Structure formats: C-alpha cells, structure tokens
Amino acid sequence: MSVRKIQKQVCIQCFQPFEAEPHPRFGSVPTKCPKCRRTDPYRQFISRKCVGEWIVQNDVDWKALMKQIEKPLRENANRPWKYDFKGREHGASWSGRIVVWAEEPPAKGEIVLVRKMQSTYQIRVTYEEYGSIGALFKFREVVNVKKPVFLPLDSEEGELVEETHEYFVLEKVNQELQPQYRLVLYTIGEKTTLKGYGRQEFMEFEHDPQSVDLAIAYGQYRTGRAWRRTVLSLIPLNDQIIIRRFGHTGSGKTFSDQAVI
Ligand SMILES: [Zn+2]
Numbered sequence: 001m002s003v004r005k006i007q008k009q010v011c012i013q014c015f016q017p018f019e020a021e022p023h024p025r026f027g028s029v030p031t032k033c034p035k036c037r038r039t040d041p042y043r044q045f046i047s048r049k050c051v052g053e054w055i056v057q058n059d060v061d062w063k064a065l066m067k068q069i070e071k072p073l074r075e076n077a078n079r080p081w082k083y084d085f086k087g088r089e090h091g092a093s094w095s096g097r098i099v100v101w102a103e104e105p106p107a108k109g110e111i112v113l114v115r116k117m118q119s120t121y122q123i124r125v126t127y128e129e130y131g132s133i134g135a136l137f138k139f140r141e142v143v144n145v146k147k148p149v150f151l152p153l154d155s156e157e158g159e160l161v162e163e164t165h166e167y168f169v170l171e172k173v174n175q176e177l178q179p180q181y182r183l184v185l186y187t188i189g190e191k192t193t194l195k196g197y198g199r200q201e202f203m204e205f206e207h208d209p210q211s212v213d214l215a216i217a218y219g220q221y222r223t224g225r226a227w228r229r230t231v232l233s234l235i236p237l238n239d240q241i242i243i244r245r246f247g248h249t250g251s252g253k254t255f256s257d258q259a260v261i
Pocket residue numbers: 011012013014015016032033034035036037
C-alpha cells in the first residue's frame with residue numbers, strides 16, 4: 001500500500017497556492033494550478049469575480065430541488081451540491097439559466113450568504129447560415145437563422161469573443177446575522193389554446209418593486225401559446241409573493257387558486 005502525500009504548491013503561472021499530489025509512479029508534482037493546467041482547446045479561462053453579496057434568509061427548499069453532481073470535482077473530495085435549471089425545461093424556445101452551488105443545500109429558514117459570481121472565458125466563434133427555418137410551413141414567416149459554431153481558440157477563422165457566465169454560491173454564516181432579504185424561487189406562467197378552446201390558464205402576480213431578481217429562466221412553446229418563467233429572487237423580509245392562477249377548463253368550468261411564497 002502506498003502512502004500518497006498532498007503537497008502545498010505555488011503555481012508558477014498565477015502564483016496562487018494550490019494542493020497537489022505527487023504522481024503515483026514518478027513522484028513528480030505539478031507546477032501549475034488546476035486553473036492554469038486547463039487545456040481545453042475551445043475555452044480559455046480569463047477571470048472569476050464576485051459581483052454582489054447579500055445576507056439572506058433562505059426560503060427555498062433546496063433539499064427537494066438540488067441534485068448532487070455526478071462526479072466529484074477532480075481535486076476536491078467534498079462533493080459540492082449544484083442546482084442547475086435551464087429555461088428549456090419550460091419549452092422549446094428558451095433562454096436563461098439558474099445555477100446555484102453550495103457545499104450543502106441550506107435548510108429552509110437558515111441564514112446564508114449569497115454570492116453572485118461572474119466567470120469569463122475566451123472562445124472563438126463563427127456564425128453559419130442555417131438557411132431559412134420555417135420555410136416549410138406556409139403559414140409562418142421565413143426566418144433566416146444563424147447558428148453559432150465554436151472553433152478551437154488557435155483557429156484562423158471566426159473571431160475571439162468573451163463569454164460570461166453567472167452563478168450563485170450559498171455559504172453558511174453565523175445564524176445571529178440579520179438578513180437583508182428573503183431568498184425565494186418561484187415559477188409563474190400562462191397557457192392559452194388555439195381559438196380559445198380547451199384549458200386556459202392566466203395569472204396575476206404581485207411583485208414588490210424593491211425585489212432583486214437574481215436569475216431568470218424563461219421558456220415557451222414554439223407556438224407561443226404557453227410560457228413559464230422560474231425566478232430566483234431576493235424579496236424584502238416582510239414581503240410575500242402572491243401568485244393567483246385562474247382560467248377555465250375545456251368543458252367550461254372555471255378555476256382559481258393562490259400560492260403565497
Ligand atoms: Zn495557476
């Protein structure tokens with residue numbers, strides 16, 4: 001049985017400390033940190049920064065929502081938890097994504113620090129004419145679609161652009177701290193059917209202007225007859241979000257209900 005030792009190193013490229021394990025056969029130790037060792041030919045890491053932080057009362061049941069990522073991060077034996085929600089969950093034409101990391105998902109009512117992070121990468125991209133989508137459908141407008149094609153960074157085609165991702169980190173803090181906001185996650189949406197037949201769903205939504213929406217994932221059917229939006233938001237401590245749904249079923253019955261978040 002071999003005993004492997006973790007060594008503390010300083011990266012020769014970025015001068016940041018990192019922990020490394022000697023190669024099991026050759027005994028050599030990496031001289032660059034994992035960040036600088038990244039050799040993805042398509043993306044170059046540029047920066048990572050914190051662009052906002054708030055002490056909040058967590059009112060999201062993350063334990064019910066979060067999923068453990070499949071693989072542990074290479075250099076980290078502790079598996080962080082990740083919540084990753086994309087607008088495509090709400091329909092074929094979508095935008096936005098909500099990404100939250102935490103060492104462990106906080107319980108409902110727990111006081112946590114929310115950090116908003118921005119990471120920037122350099123990528124190389126070119127746009128390919130996709131032809132005219134929708135030309136097959138006589139009743140639709142013909143739309144010329146361009147599709148991005150990602151190229152290796154050292155390619156001579158395309159152009160270098162910066163791509164920024166936003167994500168959030170929830171950190172444990174002293175429970176005596178006074179929170180500034182409540183952290184909530186909610187979904188709203190509406191649904192109508194062609195010519196007004198079938199189930200119709202509408203909603204009314206009360207939203208405090210002092211709320212801060214951190215991330216929004218939006219999606220809709222291609223026909224535009226239904227849309228849904230999931231929002232991660234900071235709302236004032238004494239505030240509630242009220243979502244009223246109403247409409248009627250295909251057989252003419254009306255319904256209404258209300259959710260308080
Ligand atoms: Zn480094």
